[in-house]
Amino acid sequence: MSKKQDILAAALRLFTKNGVRATSTKSIAEEANTSEALIFRHFKTKDNLLEGIIRNGYKEALTLTTTFLEHKEPKAFLIQMIDLPQTLVDSNFDFWRMQYKILPLNSIAQHYHNSFMKPSGDKLTEVFRLLGYEYPAEESDVLILLIDGIWKSYASDRFTNERCKSLEKLLKIKYDLN
Numbered sequence: 001m002s003k004k005q006d007i008l009a010a011a012l013r014l015f016t017k018n019g020v021r022a023t024s025t026k027s028i029a030e031e032a033n034t035s036e037a038l039i040f041r042h043f044k045t046k047d048n049l050l051e052g053i054i055r056n057g058y059k060e061a062l063t064l065t066t067t068f069l070e071h072k073e074p075k076a077f078l079i080q081m082i083d084l085p086q087t088l089v090d091s092n093f094d095f096w097r098m099q100y101k102i103l104p105l106n107s108i109a110q111h112y113h114n115s116f117m118k119p120s121g122d123k124l125t126e127v128f129r130l131l132g133y134e135y136p137a138e139e140s141d142v143l144i145l146l147i148d149g150i151w152k153s154y155a156s157d158r159f160t161n162e163r164c165k166s167l168e169k170l171l172k173i174k175y176d177l178n
């Protein structure tokens with residue numbers, strides 16, 4: 001792993017554990033076994049470092065979800081969307097926990113999250129329209145809200161793996177996906 005990747009990984013661990021504001025670049029340098037000067041040479045500011053972590057996290061999430069947005073049978077797409085929260089959090093727990101903590105107050109995190117979710121919302125509206133729902137856009141909004149709440153609850157340890165599975169099962173029953 002390159003020093004830049006070491007810095008990103010160390011910063012993610014510390015931001016997740018301590019919060020962004022409470023984490024100094026000095027502590028990141030110590031965790032990454034490098035110098036503060038190298039952090040600033042690569043990223044210029046702590047905000048740029050945070051944005052690099054967020055960009056990388058959503059790049060990984062996009063790689064994982066690319067197949068979700070491909071044209072599929074509508075019910076298969078709904079199943080994948082319902083399974084998405086737990087899949088994403090399990091794939092990169094520290095990133096999603098950090099996102100949960102900073103999302104309400106950080107405009108950079110909000111921008112990346114909204115950009116990530118928009119194609120899913122558009123595809124869900126199309127799917128609900130194809131399935132004959134009377135209000136497909138509203139149904140899409142409701143499911144997105146539920147998905148958003150599930151990943152946040154899982155990333156914050158309010159929901160266990162088992163609780164997520166039971167909610168997924170309930171949603172699959174609601175949409176007649178069994």
